[in-house]
Amino acid sequence: MRLTRDQLEVAPPELARRLEAGEELQVLDVRDPARLAAGVVSPVPSERFLNIRGSELVAMADPSEAGLSTDRDVVVICGRGNDSLRVAAWLTVAGYRAKSLAGGINAWMHLSLSRPLPTPEGFDRLIQFDRPGKGALGYLLVSDGEAMAVDVSLYPEPWLQEAERAEARITAVVDTHVHADYISGGPDLAASLGVPWYLHPADMVYPYDGTPGVLPFTPIADGESIPLGRGTIRAIHTPGHTEGSVTLIAGDRAVLTGDFLFVQSVGRPDLARRTEEWSEQLWKSAHQALTGWDEDWLVLPAHYGDDSERCEDRTVGREMGRLRESNVALRLAADREKFVYWVNAQEAPAPEAYSRIKAINVGLVEVGQAEADLLEAGRNECAIV
């Protein structure tokens, strides 16, 4: 039997669709366990997730020794989809229904799924982009043929496709803050389209030593608005996760909080090793949200931790009224001392790549594609957990 690549591969969007449809797939990661980024294929429960090196697996007399079953389809994953293809072929010959994730974890990291959200007043469309490999979220707002792209990844095609589908042209690109967990595609997208890339000026700096960043940007400050078609997006400064974090309020209720406020938690203030100072800022921002934000504002963050943060339609977001009950960090913000104590008690080491990604995102370092992929590998660790 001669197996073709097509027979043996499953493309990332197809795998996402099957996982989301609740198919009980077995996922076999054949990378060296030391290189495994935990929870990469997040909807797979641990009992159906196996990590065993390809070389160890093929040395076994029978794949069932590794815990694989012939009852369920097996999806084999590796870094770039080469080893996994060989293992999938070997498993198929051994009588298993096996497929290799095309492009491997690298392609899974680039995958971005788009989902419509309730449209705020003054807008025609609001789309959420979900990167299941990273737990990162971006957005596109459309009004009267104009679109604004928010928190764009290095792979901006989904933003461009959705704008085209809405018959709109992207007239503004915004980053809610300078990211630490992925390289922003915002500056390049804005430059290629000849439109402004908005950022709060307090973030155009390398926060570890105060070196000013060098990327051209259009500053957006607290209270300023960006018009889009017949709609308006207003920025409010919500520092703490970074000094220049902004929340974008579109129309009457869509509130893009970046990494300031998540469904379950708040953004870590310790990523730049200035925890004490930034915890204080974070408390002020959280207190402002707790006491001043409308109950029906829909909080739409830039990250999620797990599937419990999703709504039934798989979008991620919560109304502010519900967050006041369910978000522990937000509840604690009623008391400054308790909040700051809690935040500091959760301090954890940040992934090493984050300081380098920050430097890239303010233009102080340039990297090629291979290093970019390596730096971005793994889920976000932006939230306090």
Ligand SMILES: [Fe+2]
């Ligand atoms: Fe962040």
